[in-house]
Amino acid sequence: MASRFDNDSSVQERLKQVFDALGISIYQIAKDLDENSSKFYNILNGRAKPSYDTIIRILDHYPQVSADFLFRGVKPILHGADPSNAHLVSNEISYVEVPFVPVKFHASFVETFTDGFRYADLDTYSVSTEATKGLRDPIIIEISGNSMSPQLVNGAKVMVVPVDPGDWIYQSGGVFAVIYRDFFVVKRIRENELLTKRYLTLHSDNPLGGSVSVPADELRGLWRVAHIVSAPVE
Incomplete structure (x- = not known):
């Protein structure tokens, strides 16, 4: 079933008001809906349009949100809210600077990683404090190429x-x-035979990207991808 919104820009503005009324961050909303936070940042910044399915998922997950408000702009925003007694709630988001390894720096990063490399020598990338919660020594790297598409596309930044x-x-x-x-690559580990056969097989999500088996003694560093920080719209 398809639906046409009356005005895409007004729907985006209403989404902003809904997120403010809920009092939770975009990162948390994306986590609740099992989505990439970059999707919602792109919608709110006008770089992407909210789909009908996205609106329905928001309404299903947050039953206190009024469908009348999201689809037609009829207040209140949340069920049970009294518009005559409404007040603005500040939803301040704090940010932290995380070391950033851009594509152009990949080669230098590899060359110096085992030679007393200091993360302090890197530029930084600003992310929400909540996104780094519970993570030890996170860094941001930039994806080069499309071997991990469609999940990770060229130019995406991941923590x-x-x-x-x-x-x-x-x-x-x-x-x-x-x-x-x-x-320095970003790949998926499907089978780990370091303990038994002393090698690790790295796979591309893109079928055209292939796979590679790496002997244990050639491994120099391993980082787990925790979050997609931002991704270009394709």
Whole structure:
């Protein structure tokens, strides 16, 4: 079933008001809906249009949100709210600077990583404090190429956290940034045979990207991809 909104820009503005009324961050909303936060940032910034399915998912997950308001702009925004006694709630979002490894710096990062490399030498990227909650020593890296599309496209920025070398043998089923020999890649680990056969197979999500098996003694660094921070609209 398809539906046409009366005005895309007004729907985007109403979404902003809904998020403010709920009093939770965009990051938390994306987490609740199992979506990428970049999707909602792009909608609110006017770079993407909210789909009918997205609106319905918001209404299903937050039953206190008024469908009349989202579709037609009829207040109150939340069920049970008294528009005559409405007040603005400040929804301040705090930010933290996280070390950022851009594509142009990948080669230097690989060359110096095992030679006393300091994260303080990197530029930084501003992300919400909530996005880093519970993460140890996160950094931001930029995706180069489309071997991990459609989930991670060229130019996407992701937050990664280091995996202790003693835990490398236990990693599987997720997406990881890996340094081996002189390469810095982002791949998926489906089977981990470091303990039994002393190698790790790295897979591309894009069928055209292929896979590579890396001997244990060539691995230099491993980071788990925790969040997509931003992604270009395609």
